[in-house]
Amino acid sequence: MAKQIILAPLALLPGSPTPEPASIEVDLSTRLITNVRRGLHLESKHDYSEVVYIEEGRVLLPGLVDCHVHLNQPGRTAWEGFETGSTAAISGGVTTVIDMPLNSIPPTTTVQGLEVKREEARRIGVKTDLGFWGGIIPGNQAELVPMLTAGVKGFKCFLIESGVDEFPCVQEADLVQACDALKMDVHAHPPDVADPSHYRTFVDSRPPAWEISALELVLKIARQYPQLRFHIVHLSAAGAVPLIRKARADGVTNLTVETCFHYLCLKAEDIPHNATQFKCCPPIRDEANRKQLIDALLDGTIDYVVSDHSPCVPELKKGDFLTAWGGVSGLGLGLSLLWTELGEKVGLSRVVTWLAEAQARQVGLEGKKGVLAVGAAADYVVFDPAAKFEVSQDSLRFKNKVSPYVGMTLRGVVEQTYLGGQLAWDGTQALKSTGILL
Numbered sequence: 001m002a003k004q005i006i007l008a009p010l011a012l013l014p015g016s017p018t019p020e021p022a023s024i025e026v027d028l029s030t031r032l033i034t035n036v037r038r039g040l041h042l043e044s045k046h047d048y049s050e051v052v053y054i055e056e057g058r059v060l061l062p063g064l065v066d067c068h069v070h071l072n073q074p075g076r077t078a079w080e081g082f083e084t085g086s087t088a089a090i091s092g093g094v095t096t097v098i099d100m101p102l103n104s105i106p107p108t109t110t111v112q113g114l115e116v117k118r119e120e121a122r123r124i125g126v127k128t129d130l131g132f133w134g135g136i137i138p139g140n141q142a143e144l145v146p147m148l149t150a151g152v153k154g155f156k157c158f159l160i161e162s163g164v165d166e167f168p169c170v171q172e173a174d175l176v177q178a179c180d181a182l183k184m185d186v187h188a189h190p191p192d193v194a195d196p197s198h199y200r201t202f203v204d205s206r207p208p209a210w211e212i213s214a215l216e217l218v219l220k221i222a223r224q225y226p227q228l229r230f231h232i233v234h235l236s237a238a239g240a241v242p243l244i245r246k247a248r249a250d251g252v253t254n255l256t257v258e259t260c261f262h263y264l265c266l267k268a269e270d271i272p273h274n275a276t277q278f279k280c281c282p283p284i285r286d287e288a289n290r291k292q293l294i295d296a297l298l299d300g301t302i303d304y305v306v307s308d309h310s311p312c313v314p315e316l317k318k319g320d321f322l323t324a325w326g327g328v329s330g331l332g333l334g335l336s337l338l339w340t341e342l343g344e345k346v347g348l349s350r351v352v353t354w355l356a357e358a359q360a361r362q363v364g365l366e367g368k369k370g371v372l373a374v375g376a377a378a379d380y381v382v383f384d385p386a387a388k389f390e391v392s393q394d395s396l397r398f399k400n401k402v403s404p405y406v407g408m409t410l411r412g413v414v415e416q417t418y419l420g421g422q423l424a425w426d427g428t429q430a431l432k433s434t435g436i437l438l
């Protein structure tokens with residue numbers, strides 16, 4: 001048996017608030033962790049085909065999960081792709097990516113569409129493990145159960161226009177039909193004008209009330225279908241938070257909520273005129289809103305944080321805030337962003353819970369991903385929590401290097417990422433593609 005042991009002076013083990021020394025054994029044939037022991041133990045090197053020594057000062061983390069990524073292949077491969085997107089992910093310690101059902105052509109709204117994407121991913125090869133969300137659009141109800149059977153992790157729909165023609169939004173009646181058979185995830189961003197170079201103009205064109213009314217609809221349906229699970233994607237309006245708190249207090253337990261790195265780390269006041277790399281939907285709001293979202297994350301109202309990496313070609317980001325494509329690119333930067341923003345306040349364990357364990361649970365991979373424990377995938381990250389780096393275009397690994405984070409100095413560097421026990425990111429480049437489709 002090809003056996004690996006990792007000797008880490010500091011490792012973040014489940015249930016432990018702070019990193020501690022650990023020895024972790026991996027069966028390289030199954031790609032799984034087979035033993036976790038507290039302390040550093042190596043009785044005989046000959047028992048192992050590989051010994052991985054983690055340097056002092058580095059922390060061994062579980063591989064991260066990003067449940068909200070648009071890889072756009074096939075169909076809009078100029079915007080992103082399996083290879084570049086998964087390279088960006090692995091460079092930031094993300095070993096599991098869940099791809100959103102829209103912006104590729106075909107979209108993932110039929111079993112056939114899912115198979116086309118999987119075929120393409122297999123052909124290209126991926127640097128991370130990769131799963132897929134399905135989509136609900138008007139009229140595709142008959143595809144939903146077959147898509148679930150074929151392995152999608154849940155479903156996303158839009159309650160306003162999505163931005164692309166092949167993924168139309170649904171009405172309440174469509175949603176009710178879909179719910180009759182399904183567990184599903186609901187895209188709660190509600191329907192999508194002054195001086196369009198001013199960011200304020202764009203923010204005002206997408207008021208928080210839209211998100212709140214979408215949330216109200218989702219809550220209504222969640223109450224009607226207690227056996228299904230509902231999920232709010234990319235929550236941006238802090239005004240929705242009291243509704244979520246109240247619903248939970250009233251006993252609604254089938255609702256989860258995500259927000260994105262850009263809503264926690266960026267604020268409207270800082271966005272220059274025509275800086276369309278900041279444009280996303282829903283929009284980045286003001287500082288008071290940002291602080292309330294952070295409070296909601298800290299008190300558990302928001303369950304986890306995703307990238308919503310949604311790139312396009314640079315030409316589509318030209319122009320003003322009303323004409324440019326709405327989507328922020330930041331795949332792979334999440335750990336450093338959140339560690340910089342909240343690390344001192346909450347510590348590494350909570351940050352990693354939001355970025356790994358909570359998202360693994362969301363897609364049915366609890367205990368299998370996002371945790372350094374026996375039986376979990378041998379995905380792990382060597383993280384230097386003290387090192388700093390400046391985000392530059394050269395440091396970005398995704399295809400189109402247009403990002404609001406360029407120029408920011410972040411704390412915490414991913415030095416290596418291992419996928420299934422194999423080195424997949426060595427600090428400067430992604431190694432061979434060993435990702436599997438989930």
Ligand SMILES: [Zn+2]
Nearest residue numbers: 068100308310
């Ligand atoms: Zn999205």
